[in-house]
Amino acid sequence: MAMVACRECEHRVSDSAETCPSCGIGSPGGVTQLEIKRVSRLMGAAVPMAVWIDSNHVGTLASGKSLTHTVTPGTHRVECGLQQAGSKDGAQEFDVPAGRRLVIVVTTSKWNGKPIFSAELA
Numbered sequence: 001m002a003m004v005a006c007r008e009c010e011h012r013v014s015d016s017a018e019t020c021p022s023c024g025i026g027s028p029g030g031v032t033q034l035e036i037k038r039v040s041r042l043m044g045a046a047v048p049m050a051v052w053i054d055s056n057h058v059g060t061l062a063s064g065k066s067l068t069h070t071v072t073p074g075t076h077r078v079e080c081g082l083q084q085a086g087s088k089d090g091a092q093e094f095d096v097p098a099g100r101r102l103v104i105v106v107t108t109s110k111w112n113g114k115p116i117f118s119a120e121l122a
């Protein structure tokens, strides 16, 4: 977390603040994007993978697909689970700098179907 100038009024705010305490604008530190990609695999490919960001369900991914979600800069917790199991099988926290896009690639373990994450800045 870092202090930055609000993009509207230049009040000093946390880069992960959801609203500016001075002018009330949303995402005063700017926005960033999380792109979550599911690697295509033969095993379990027919089962949709549910995705949560900071405990909010943001969608499901078919094998080989991706979804992009706009978030505030800072640390976000990404959780994935194969829906057949009906649970969050794996989670990892990612730090996303302001103005960047973080691509998170999710693959599933051959052994137990649990998600394995890797991430890089786009």
Ligand SMILES: [Zn+2]
Pocket: 006, 007, 008, 009, 010, 011, 020, 021, 022, 023, 024, 025, 028
């Ligand atoms: Zn402001």
